[in-house]
Amino acid sequence: MHRIHVIHENPDWLPPLAEAFARRGLPWTEWNLSGGVFDLAAPPPEGVFYNRMSASSHTRGHRYAAELTAGVLAWLTRHGRRVVNGPRALDLEISKVRQYAALEVAGVAVPRTVLVLGEPERILAAAREHFAGGPLILKPNRGGKGLGVRLFPDLDALEVYLHALPDDEHPADGLWLLQEYVRAERPVITRAEFVGSRFLYAVEVDTSAGFELCPADVCAVDVGPSPAEISAPRFRVLEDGIDAGLRSRLEGFLSANGTEVAGIEFIRGSDGRRLVYDVNTNTNYNPEAEAKAGLAGSDRSGPGAIAAFLGAELAASTTRAA
Known part of the structure; x- marks a missing residue:
């Protein structure tokens, strides 16, 4: 049976995506690559593979999960499977240096x-x-x-x-x-979300509490201030999106690098420069910010957009195999 296979190493980040799959009735399974055994002489199962391996996997005791994922993605690619966020996306996820080189090729400015x-x-x-x-x-x-x-x-x-x-x-x-050190106009950064290598929405993030900026609720369990310590919501969806020129360059960057799902963070300095400093190919979303913006539960939410995109890719994959 053709299905969506979600490659990851942290089950705590899966529930929002699982709920979005359930709303659409999509068949899926998880591949937890914190460990595993793979017969490289055998063909992989049919379907669409979505890579969510994280650069922070080593902080959860999974030091070699990214290396295992690189091998698995090579195996999937060799057998012609449809992989969303394939080998090039993983390569960018685990190296900011390679991110910056690719961003500059696409005409996107990065910090010195x-x-x-x-x-x-x-x-x-x-x-x-x-x-x-x-x-x-x-x-x-x-x-x-x-x-x-x-x-x-x-x-x-x-x-x-x-x-x-x-x-x-x-x-x-x-x-x-x-x-x-880029002195910002205000203590905020912007995180632009993309699905299918196309802009979805942008979130303004309050950085006054520090640099640990994972938007998912589960990330707030061990780090970050309590709600009482923040005078305004830390994550806020921007109604106006982002500059059209930057949007086009970032979409081009993602398309050129085989990256279809990503969150890209940038800062505007007090000197007017707008600099991209991080690309997250394993992206999470803030449910409170999405709910306040009227996106929760829809195809315009992060999980909803991913489910819709993967569902379309699964249908196309099934049709090709018929």
Whole structure:
């Protein structure tokens, strides 16, 4: 039987998608790739495969889930299966450096960034050479949810942090990024959501509580302030969307890189620059923001749009196989 196969490593993120599938009566199954055994000599099952592997999988004890997924996607592709967010999307998900290179090819501006591999003294020397006295941001090349992103007012603060950093808090791939601090017009960023490589809607996110910006309710269990500590909703759907020129460039970027479902985050600096700093190919949605915007339960919601898109792809796949 042809069905939708959802590749992931975190069951906590599946319920909204499962509900959207149920509303449409779509047959589906989950492939939890936190582990697994695959006979590469056998053909995969029929259907459409939706890759939701996350860059933050290593923070949940699944250090090699992304590597396993890369192998599975190669197997699926070799057998001609329809894969949504295939190998190229996974490659972008687990490397901000490769994201930035691909964004710049598409004509999208990114923050000035320096890639570093090495001990604290090398990181400090690079910061001294490229960012003078600060402020600057330090982030892992492979992160997810904004984890590990820290702002330092000066190099002294960076030095103290690096020399006290436990080994288990180093980046999963060993690569650090030093990045310019972009002073925003307001303490917000914008996250644009795309399904089928086409713009769906944009969310304004309050960053005053920090950089851990996963919009899903489940992400708020262990991180972030309580509702009483926030004077306004942290996530708000923007009625006017985003600039048409940026929208076109981002859609072109996604299409050129085989990425059909994504959330792309950007910031507008006080100097007028608009810079994209993160691409999330495993995207989650904020149900409260969608409900307030009148999107919940419809095909204009994130889960609803994905279900509609995958349902259409499944129908096309079934027809081709007939």
